[in-house]
Amino acid sequence: MVEVKNLVKRYGDKLAVNNVSFTVNEGEILGFLGPNGAGKSTTMNIITGYLSSTSGTVTIDGCEILDDPKGAKSKIGYLPEIPPLYQDMTVKRYLEFVYDLKRVTLPKQEHLAEVCKVTKITDVYNRVIKNLSKGYRQRVGFAQALVGNPPVIILDEPTVGLDPKQIIEMRNLIRGLGKKHTVILSSHVLSEIQAVCDRIVVINNGQLVADESTEEITTNFTGYKRIQLHIDGSENVILPALRAVDDVSRVRKVMRTIDGYGEYIVESRAEKDVRKGIFNAMAKADCPIVMMRNAEMSLEDAFLKITSGEPVKTKGGRK
Ligand code: ADP
Ligand code: MG
Numbered sequence: 001m002v003e004v005k006n007l008v009k010r011y012g013d014k015l016a017v018n019n020v021s022f023t024v025n026e027g028e029i030l031g032f033l034g035p036n037g038a039g040k041s042t043t044m045n046i047i048t049g050y051l052s053s054t055s056g057t058v059t060i061d062g063c064e065i066l067d068d069p070k071g072a073k074s075k076i077g078y079l080p081e082i083p084p085l086y087q088d089m090t091v092k093r094y095l096e097f098v099y100d101l102k103r104v105t106l107p108k109q110e111h112l113a114e115v116c117k118v119t120k121i122t123d124v125y126n127r128v129i130k131n132l133s134k135g136y137r138q139r140v141g142f143a144q145a146l147v148g149n150p151p152v153i154i155l156d157e158p159t160v161g162l163d164p165k166q167i168i169e170m171r172n173l174i175r176g177l178g179k180k181h182t183v184i185l186s187s188h189v190l191s192e193i194q195a196v197c198d199r200i201v202v203i204n205n206g207q208l209v210a211d212e213s214t215e216e217i218t219t220n221f222t223g224y225k226r227i228q229l230h231i232d233g234s235e236n237v238i239l240p241a242l243r244a245v246d247d248v249s250r251v252r253k254v255m256r257t258i259d260g261y262g263e264y265i266v267e268s269r270a271e272k273d274v275r276k277g278i279f280n281a282m283a284k285a286d287c288p289i290v291m292m293r294n295a296e297m298s299l300e301d302a303f304l305k306i307t308s309g310e311p312v313k314t315k316g317g318r319k
Contacts, residue, residue, distance in 0.1 A: 016206050020039070020043060029198050032186040033190060044156050047154060076152045089128070095144065095147060134166075224250075227266045232262075239253060248266055
């Protein structure tokens, strides 16, 4: 549905996007994740035709953005980082303006009513935009992107500045979109992306560093798994004994104690099972294990590993 190929963008000497390629399939919600300054907005502005690339191609549903900018743009709804709202207009006036600008042919009042219903702004339809709360204004921006019912929706950091309740509402809206639209959603917040996306593309310093499903990214990119343990006994005995277990790569004691027991995190390669080894070692050291469970590597951990430039092992996900 969306194909980005070898995209490069230079601002003078600054290489903001460095040979980025990825595709988004129909109906997919793709997370575009990266720290501030990674090149997310630049890439999105190129995909939506607001900015020209230095080189590379973007194809939207078969339309190349440079060969057929009108065709490509008509297939995209875009909510930029700073929504292009006319503060002095009412929501109604503004959405009608967008409707005319996009030369939409769907029945006007019905279509706009539907868009307002989906984005939950019906109750402020006749209010002036500048008097609305940030959450409502963001949803008006969202509504603007949906006008004309484009098959591809691109959202640049849509939850920045919203409060937790508004974030949840926004997430639900995005999830709902995924049923009928192809969505690209950018964020520098991992949990944001994890909550709604099927697949994640990670960009850092203008370069693509990961392209995996949300589940895959955790294990594949860290290559490690974790076990959480509560153990009775002295850490001077427990730590060396855990570290001596075959295939254990890292052991760390958590500062807090649980019911008087020490908490430990053991890391091993994803394909190794160190649980029996741990059990035997602790039995031998006379340090009873009172709790043992798999603790998922969080996506936050994976993300930090990826963007810190530590070598990561992938199953061929890198393109
Ligand atoms: P993100 O959206 O991931 O935070 P951006 O795409 O906004 O990142 O920016 C990527 C890099 O390009 C940053 O280093 C930023 O400072 C730089 N940049 C963005 N816009 C311009 C511009 N108009 N002129 C020069 N440098 C820019
Ligand atoms: Mg940005």
